[in-house]
Structures are given as structure tokens and as C-alpha cells.
Amino acid sequence: MTNAPIKVVIAKPGLDGHDVGAKIVCRALIEAGMEVVYTGLRKSPQAIAQTAVSEDATVLGLSVLSGAHLPLTAKVRAALAELGGAEVALIVGGNIPSQDFAALADLGVAAVFPTSTPMDEIVTFVRRTAAQRSSA
């Protein structure tokens, strides 16, 4: 067990500019002692995957509120695989209807945190994921 902070990349794929939630999640993770890289708006799936891989992130969080979460997540997942980041735990947040949770899980998404999820849940999930990774 190392004392290095858990590293998380939070990203906004696609064109959706609603970043309130993404920034709230960033602040909650920072406050929980994690190292957070926020990509800013309108990043391509390749650029996001590249950031996650080069930052050696444990968790990559995608925030999508436009409804385009399925195609965007698929692209990021593919880019991660291509760049050797298949191990990064991918999570998705935003305006995600429950009927899409299964489809996201099929895409390899580790957890979905729809709008109004308490921040604690996300922090706990990231911590647990990091603990599993370091003991594996």
C-alpha cells in the first residue's frame, strides 16, 4: 500500500458544455485527497483516453448531459483499449436514464452516477476501486 494519492481524470466528451456536475465531482474528489485532472470541454475520445493513459489514472469519469452518452462512451472505451488503457476504471455521470445502465455496463463501464448522485457515493467508489487495484 503506497501513500501516493489516487489519480482520477474527469472528462467532458462530445459537444455538451454543461460542466457544473463535472466540476462538483472534481472538487469532491480533490477534497477527499485525490489528484484530479479535469480535461475541460469538448475533448475528443482519443484525447480523453490519451490523458487517462498518460496520467496513469485509476479512474476515468465521463460527464455527459446531452443524451449522447452511449456513442461517446463506446468511442472512449475503444480509444482506451487502443492506447493500452483497458485497465482504467471507466465511470459515467450526468443525464443518464436508468434504461441505459445495462448498455453502459456492456460497454465496460464500471459504474454509472446519474444526476443527483450524492458525492460520497462517487468518492467511496473511487477509493474502493483504487484499493482493489493496489491489492491485485
Place this chain on the structure above:
Amino acid sequence: MSAGSSKDARPLTWESGLDIKPVYGPGELEASGGSGAIGQPGAFPYTRGIHPHMYRSRPFTMRQYSGFGTATQTHERFLYLIKQGNTGLNVAFDLPTQCGLDSDNPMAEGEVGRVGMAVDTLADMEEAFDGIPLNEISVSLTINGSAVAIMAMYFALARKRGLDLATLRGTAQNDILKEFVGRGTWIFPVEESVRLVVDTMEFCAQHAPKYSPVSVCGYHIRESGASPAQEMAYGLAIASAYLRRALERGLDADRVARGLTFNFDIYGNLWEQVCKFRAGRRLWARILRDEFGVEDPKSQQLRMIAGGGGGGLTIEQPENNIMRGAYYALASALGGTQTMALCSFDEAYTIPSEHAAKLSLRTMQLLVHEVGLADTVDPLAGSYFVETLTNEMEEKILEVMADLKERGGIVQGIAEGRVQAEVSRHAYEREKKLHSGETKKVGVNIHREEEEERVIEFHPFEQSQADEQRARLAAVRAERDPAAVESALSALGAAASSGANVMPAAIDAVEAYATVGEVCGTLRGVFGTFDEPIRF
């Protein structure tokens, strides 16, 4: 329980940071500055509203936000809304259009027609507004980053129909500074973005004086985390920044100020919203008169659209949003709005269904026709509580504006990402208060129903519509005169580099069926793009 004993009254502070007493009387009003600044309705400083008879002479305009899929579908929705009694149209565009990308751009994949109407060329606008009299229906275009292209199309459409641009009523949102703080459809760097806004202000002042080129949006800044006082302060600071630059260009203050309208948010405490509007209206009139030398009373008036705050709606127990919408509408009317648009109850998670949008419209109609909100002007005037808090709210707004000025002003603050960081810090604090229960939200942290079955009818997204839109674009590209497009775009690029107003060249370009992507691409080539500062 002993009524009136002091231990019953727990401390209460509004989100804006104003402490609220359990009882107000003449002493509190005097201490806050008295009633001298209330004035008469329709007269400076417009605390009581901008018209002498307000809704008695004309009820607020009801204008629901709409648009999705292709121009054909949006056109059908427009006709439906007009038939239902909407007196204006408020057009939503899809994200590729808002970001200045064509529907066949790889970045547009999955987003074409999703959150609004897809527009690539003038042909789409021609279809969307087919048979709708542009000089009779007031049309509001919710467009910012790519506003030059879309406004050019709207003016080109009017020109093609033989209409004098001077007869056009309506507004473009076109408030790029707030896009950097919230909403995010910026394209160019901050200074160049502001210059484009001023180009549209200049063009409208000269050619379309009844058209309002900018609707300054406190709305999205509030949605991004700001308090009501900050929302008003940032909004007025942004409006002042545009105006200052327009005056530096030698434009007439009275004329340009008249083209500035506002868009404000409503959710949370009813009284706080009402005081925000009454104080903001008064403050704006004073700023215009004292700082900008605006003398024409018509130009000193803060005209606004104010209605539903999406941020107040919840995905939990969504029918509660119908009641929230009704109270927000009440606040809007008591605040003296000119135009009202409510968020529909399903808007916390999707594009409103026809049913939900109709309920919003009926809510507004009910206020006017059944409940009596149009009976008399500014019914809260003279209330010790409301007048005291209007005074205190004005002080609070001034305080935020002074602080902003001291730190280099709003434009610099946005370019450096400081304003964004401040607003997002507030959003985080708000979230924590919601989580701890300090801020109460029915259905969320009180009266929650854990076993609730949440059935969400999501607005359908049809891939076939996106394919159809790309086919339309390909057809227009094939039919247009490529030489005419090329020469118009190079004239646009030249205007952008030389500092000349880009609007005439942009209108020529879209008339030749240059695409939104080509117009914005030309400007990107000259200005570059905004490099988002990440600050926490």
C-alpha cells in the same frame, strides 16, 4: 408554544447572503435606505416595472423554448406552438450548430438534432420558418458561439422575403461572456468573441433597430452555481462590458443600450427572486444614466425574459416540478418580467414532451386569466419586507460588482478563469448544503420516497434524422455556386482580420449557402480558438 417569542425565530439567511428578520416594519425600511427610490411604474428608476400599466395594458409574452431534429420537425413544432397561443418563438439549436460545426463533422456524430434543431445552411432556416411571418412573430434565437452565422441567416432570410430589416422584432441570445462561465458553447478567444458581439450590436443599431442583438444571461451563471445577487451582478457587469466596447467604437449609447435585453433565472426563494428583479432593474437604469450617459428612458429600461430555472427542478418525484414551475412563474410575474418561458416538468432529464410543454404554457395562461397576476402593477410595492430587501439586494449586487471591478473586471476575470472558478465553488457549496440537508429540497432530502419507481420517457433520438440532415447538407453543397461561396468566405476572413464589421460579409456568405461550419471555420482561421483555463 408562545407565539412571537424571540427563540421561535431561528436565524435565516438567503442564498445571496442577506439576513432575514422575522418581521419588517417602517424602522427596517428606513434603516435600509427608505422608500425614496421606489418611484412610479414606467418611470426612472423603474423599480416597479418598465411600463406605467404593466400587465394591465399587455400581459407578458409567453415563449417556450423549442426545436429539435431537422428543420422540418422544428417547423411542425413551431406551427403547433403558435396554434396553442404562444406569442413568440424561442429556438433551440443542436450542439454542432451552437459550436459552429457542420452536421457532417466527425465531432458532430451522435449530436445532430439531439438537443435542438440542426442548422447547416440558410436552406434549413428557410424550411424552419416557412410561412411564419418574421415581422409579426417575435423570434428568439438561442445561439451564442456561432451567433454571427445564425443571425446572418435570419437577416438573409428576411431579406430574401423582401422584408426591411428595420421591421424585425426579436432577439438573439448572443451573450458569449456567460458561455465561458456556464453552458460552454464558446469557440473563439474571449476578446475576439466580445468583438463579434459588438459587431452584431453595431449592425443592428444601424440596420435592424427593433431587433435585440444580445440577451445578457444571468440565467446560466446562476445555473452554474452563482447566488441570485451574483447572477444579477455578473449579468449587469457583462452588459456593461459589451456597452463600453460599443461606445469605444463610437456608437450611440441610447441606441445600443436599447438593443440589450436580459435573461434571468428563477428558482429557490420566491421573495429573493422578486427583490433581485426590482433591485436589478433600478440598478441598471442608474448605471446606464450615470456611467454611460444614456438619457432616453426607453433605453434605460431593463427588459427581460425570466422564467423557469432548470436548476430548481428535480429528477426525483418529477411531477413536483409542475408546482415548482407555477411558483417560478409567480415570481417572474411579481418581478415584472416582459417575457416568460418556463422549464417543463420533465426538463430535469429530457427535452420537454409536447404534453409537458403545454402544461408550462397553461401555467402562464392561468396566472394571467384566472389568478389575477395581471390585475395591477407591482402588487408587492410598499411592503416593508419587499422594499427593505430590494434596498439590501441592490447594495449586495453593487458589492459584488465593485469586487469584480477591483479584480480587473469581468472580461479579464473570465479570460483567466477566475470567475468560472468562483461560480463553480458556489455550486460545490450548494451541493454540499443540499447533501447535508441545510438546504431543503422536497423529494430529495426531505419527504423522499426511496421505493419510487422512476419511469422516464426520454426524448427519442433518431439516427435517421441525423442521416437525413447530412443528406440535406450534401445536396445544398452540390447545388450551390462554389466560386460564390469561396469569394464570400474570403471577404468574411478579410473583414475579420481588418477589424471591419463582419456582419455584412457573413450575410453575403450565408446567402451563397456557405455553411455554419464554413463561416465559423473562416473566423477560427483568423481568431484561433479559446484555450480553456482550468482552475479550482
